[in-house]
Amino acid sequence: MLWDDFLNSDWHDWRGTGKSEDRLDRPGWLRAWLKEQHLPILDQPNPHELQQLKELRSLIHGMVTSIVQGVSPDAETIGRLNDVMSDGPVIRELFFREGSLSTGNRPVRWDWQQVMSDIAASFADTIANGETARIRICDNPDCLWVYYDDTRNRSKRYCDDKMCGNLMKVRRFRARKKASEDDQP
Template sequence: MKDMIWLDLVNTDWHDYRGSGRHEDRLLRPGMIEQLLEHWDIEGMERATEETIAELQRLRALIQRIIHTLLEKRLPDQDELVALNDCFAQAPTRLLVSPNEQQIQLRRVPCWHDWPWVYGEIAASFAHTLAERDPFRIKQCENPDCRWVYYDESSTASRRWCEDPCANIMRVRRYRARHRPSSS
């Protein structure tokens, strides 16, 4: 889902789905930001600084707050949307007309190819999901140890877990709870 690069950022806040209690901010892993940029097909960025990482963490926290609002079946409030709009303000774009084979192409291009532009692209991908898709299909894995965020594209919007391993763990936990000998 290239149009949902925000998912990659949100899920850098990693929790061990197996229940060990381990938690890791994967943005702090060496090479992680470079991997994300490569995955998003963004080239030519200067090396991420501590300030860059802190800004990505702030953007991730904002998106997470909005997601938690959506999980409560409410739309984001005005303050959350203003904060998202502030990300766009830091990343101005302009329209560019150019030939494309037998037709004219109109594209929106960044005024500057810098980190604020990257933050704006992430925020824009999230805003597109909110505006052009069903925002209530943004879900968090029901495995309480996982916290992975995903977009539920199932036909019935009834998906409960991020991936099969979490679904299997939850089935095993429910089975064991039902078959646990009662202590009398």
């Protein structure tokens, strides 16, 4: 999803080194991300646009944190998200897709305001039409990656079982081993 990939641009080393990186500040990262998301490529955002991107990320991350804690977004926060969406006007269209009629929205223009509007709309659609109980933050305290749990039984605890999941299993094993060694005289 557009919104969770954007949120995870605030990267933390899942291995516990303490390293972190705001990938929005890394030259070329946004361009690669736009391409990965199949969005039109734009020039690097100016300082004001970059600050707006970071504010949007912070807004959505705050909403995700509340949702994960079982708290619904308040009217003020929803209003702020609506303000971001309103900055990206679209034209509603009817068109053929794979042999059948479909509807969609075409941006009036393509700029960083539109990108932010699309990110906000992606998140709004998820919380309005998806299952908010599936929105998760990785249980690895060093990672904190945000993801949408699409497993059948909704029991996914880690962003990636092979990385964070295995790391946390090893940490638990070592902690139990150390505790049992400490208990022996």
